[in-house]
Amino acid sequence: MLRRFDVHRATTVAEAVQLRGLFGEDAAVYAGGTELLLAMKMGIARWPHLIDVKTIAPLRQISATNDTLRIGATATHWDIERDAAVLRALPALARLEANVANVRVRAAGTLAGNLAFAEPHADPPAMLIALGARVILEGKGGPRSLAVADLITGMYETAIGADEIIVAIEIPLPAKDARAAYVKFQILERPSVGVAAVATLRDGRFSGAPTVVVGAADEVPRVVPTAQFAGADAHDAPTREAIAEAARRAVEPLADLAGGVEYKRHLVGVFTQRAIDALVTQAT
Amino acid sequence: MGRREIHLRLNGGDRRVEVEDQTLLIELVRGVGLIGTKLSCDMQVCGACTVLLDGRPVSSCTTLAIEADGKPVETIEGLADGAKLHPLQEAFIERFAFQCGYCTPGIIVTAKALLDADPEPGAERVRQWMEGNICRCTGYQTIVDAVLDAAEQLRSAR
Numbered sequence: 001m002l003r004r005f006d007v008h009r010a011t012t013v014a015e016a017v018q019l020r021g022l023f024g025e026d027a028a029v030y031a032g033g034t035e036l037l038l039a040m041k042m043g044i045a046r047w048p049h050l051i052d053v054k055t056i057a058p059l060r061q062i063s064a065t066n067d068t069l070r071i072g073a074t075a076t077h078w079d080i081e082r083d084a085a086v087l088r089a090l091p092a093l094a095r096l097e098a099n100v101a102n103v104r105v106r107a108a109g110t111l112a113g114n115l116a117f118a119e120p121h122a123d124p125p126a127m128l129i130a131l132g133a134r135v136i137l138e139g140k141g142g143p144r145s146l147a148v149a150d151l152i153t154g155m156y157e158t159a160i161g162a163d164e165i166i167v168a169i170e171i172p173l174p175a176k177d178a179r180a181a182y183v184k185f186q187i188l189e190r191p192s193v194g195v196a197a198v199a200t201l202r203d204g205r206f207s208g209a210p211t212v213v214v215g216a217a218d219e220v221p222r223v224v225p226t227a228q229f230a231g232a233d234a235h236d237a238p239t240r241e242a243i244a245e246a247a248r249r250a251v252e253p254l255a256d257l258a259g260g261v262e263y264k265r266h267l268v269g270v271f272t273q274r275a276i277d278a279l280v281t282q283a284t
Numbered sequence: 285m286g287r288r289e290i291h292l293r294l295n296g297g298d299r300r301v302e303v304e305d306q307t308l309l310i311e312l313v314r315g316v317g318l319i320g321t322k323l324s325c326d327m328q329v330c331g332a333c334t335v336l337l338d339g340r341p342v343s344s345c346t347t348l349a350i351e352a353d354g355k356p357v358e359t360i361e362g363l364a365d366g367a368k369l370h371p372l373q374e375a376f377i378e379r380f381a382f383q384c385g386y387c388t389p390g391i392i393v394t395a396k397a398l399l400d401a402d403p404e405p406g407a408e409r410v411r412q413w414m415e416g417n418i419c420r421c422t423g424y425q426t427i428v429d430a431v432l433d434a435a436e437q438l439r440s441a442r
Binding site: 001002003004005006007033034037038041042050078099101102103104105107108188189 | 286304305306307308311326327328329331334337340341342343346347348350394397412413415416417
């Protein structure tokens with residue numbers, strides 16, 4: 001049961017931006033509704049107006065060029081996990097999307113909505129940050145681009161302006177010989193800990209430093225400092241343990257129903273090692 | 285805005301229903317007498333309220349009814365052909381894949397979406413697809429077995 005509200009179906013980005021300006025704090029942007037309607041049902045949030053952006057047809061497009069994958073704001077996890085361009089250009093993202101929450105959430109929920117809600121227990125942000133993804137926002141002042149790492153500013157907090165909506169996510173495609181992996185530990189529909197890793201390996205060694213980002217454990221995703229591991233042997237047990245230790249030190253885990261602080265910190269180490277394992281065993 | 289009339293194709297029949305913007309899809313289907321769809325967790329975790337919207341499984345407890353405008357909706361009541369049960373329903377009986385039965389409509393509807401898209405799923409695929417449907421009575425082995433049996437039945441019937 002939901003309290004009364006009005007849904008306004010925008011048909012263009014300009015109209016959605018205008019509605020944002022008109023209703024201000026009284027409106028929320030509505031796409032999949034998987035987070036928004038849940039929060040409203042639980043009484044955590046109440047908006048008298050919802051601005052539906054699913055009715056803006058071009059926002060559902062997914063396309064890839066030689067160097068960028070562009071995912072429209074209303075593309076659902078379901079769309080992304082089976083999209084030919086995603087499967088070809090970034091299979092690690094397709095795999096991640098195929099394991100978000102459950103099949104019903106994937107059928108309705110959008111990647112942009114996942115970012116906009118900034119629920120800490122989420123899969124995509126860690127991987128998107130590891131890949132250097134950016135969101136394209138549009139507001140009264142026109143479009144702007146913001147790194148996902150700068151978009152998520154806290155638990156349920158983002159840098160999206162009061163008159164802005166996300167129109168797309170742009171992901172620079174990693175180099176041809178780069179590898180990307182995401183591993184997680186999950187009970188029910190949200191991850192307790194998720195680790196994304198991106199690296200290029202040459203003769204078993206990291207070419208440059210590996211990128212490791214820990215998601216879900218902390219209030220925001222944490223980029224693990226890995227500069228010292230540039231050129232290190234990816235198969236070397238002490239190196240892997242040192243990266244795991246760096247990851248454990250990089251997070252301040254949230255204690256919640258998924259586990260306590262020390263337990264989650266332990267999981268962060270274990271899953272960082274597994275993410276490196278996944279890179280090493282992956283064919284390029 | 286506010287109140288609107290929507291047109292949907294509900295279990296194969298055209299239907300006009302007046303809903304409010306905040307009306308949930310589960311309120312719509314149960315409101316027209318299709319009470320096979322069950323409300324349980326009310327937070328899209330358990331899968332008991334699953335219906336197919338445009339062929340995709342969704343939690344009707346967390347989907348607005350207005351989303352069904354112009355689209356097909358299928359509930360558990362839409363599976364049987366008169367008195368003839370759907371192969372999934374037969375397989376669940378054959379395998380004793382339910383006890384109290386409360387989660388069963390959502391589980392069968394979710395499985396139907398899988399078999400519609402992928403007529404030859406392996407056991408792992410079934411498990412991964414169904415992991416968002418919770419049963420607190422039976423354990424899951426008989427459910428997976430029933431879905432695999434039904435898949436085989438549907439393939440041999442074609």
